[in-house]
Amino acid sequence: MSESTGTEATNQRQGIQSIEVGNRLLRALATNGRSMVLRDLARNAGMPAAKARRYLVSFMRMGLVEQDANTGRYDLGEFALELGLASLARLDPVRLAGPVLDDLCEHIGETVALAMWGNHGATCVRWVEAGGPVTVTLRTGVVLPLTSSATGLAFAAFYRSPYLRKMLDAEVQATAAARNSTPVAVLPALAVQLDEIRRHGIARASGSVTPGINGFSAPVFDHTGRMVAAITSLGIIGSFNLDWDSPMALSTKDAAAKLSRRLGHGGAEAIAVDEPSPAATASPETAVDVAAA
Secondary structure, X not given: OOHHHHHHHHHHHHOOHHXXXXXXXXXXXXXXXXXXXXXXXXXXXXXXXXXXXHHHHHHXXXXXXXXXXXXXXXXXXXXXXXXXXXXXXXXXXXXXXXXXXXXXXXXXXXXXXXXXXXXXXXXXXXXXXXXOOOEXXXXXXXXXXXXXOHHHHHHHHHOOOHHHHHHHHHHHHHHXXXXXXXXXXXXXHHHHHHHHHHHHOOXXXXXXXXXXXXXXXXXXXXXXXXXXXXXXXXXXXXXXOOOOOOHHHHHHHHHHHHHHHXXXXXXXXXXXXXXXXXXXXXXXXXXXXXXXX
């Protein structure tokens, strides 16, 4: 390798230090959540005010920072907001969910899944099988009932869509007909159930769709606060604790909150994302096939 090539490679590894230093100002503005005076901004970025001002002048020219003409306070500029929105628009919940599902499956030792709202309702789009002696499995593409599955109940409680309302009404009518009752008689119990789910921030179901299977499902939100997916955990009754504050419930809620943060919910904190590993498949002789979870 020639001396010039070696020097170029070294420079590439080193990067441009002045950009990295100036970035501390942008991070300070992002994490503070409001405009800042020069003194406070410089202190949070760990540099003298005079040095910070030189960086801020350049950032203002680029549209990354703006200064209020009346108060002199600094805040993120239009171009910084454009960059943030462009980044959020590129986020893929299915891809980002991969490592989250893997970690949850390893932590609780149970099958876990990701569901999203599709043309036909709450649909399983990804699952990771625990690989135990008796395995609960899901199939990608399966549509989950809104009133009897943990996943469906999570969408019924937190997702907002006119189409969901129509599907929910249809399920309520079908349930009433099966019980030789009326929708008016069925709705109060469902309303109480959905209120309970909202209070706990997670839905649960026990054997209502598949006998012997318990499940939790927690909502995932994007940067706008809209539910975009649900993370579900499944296990065999007897080994899968269905208490609201059980380790299964708390771990499932934590996983959903982690994915929500990666989708920009609750702040602009940067989180490194690894590529997901492929989901495992269950062996036919040990799998308990779940049509809905």
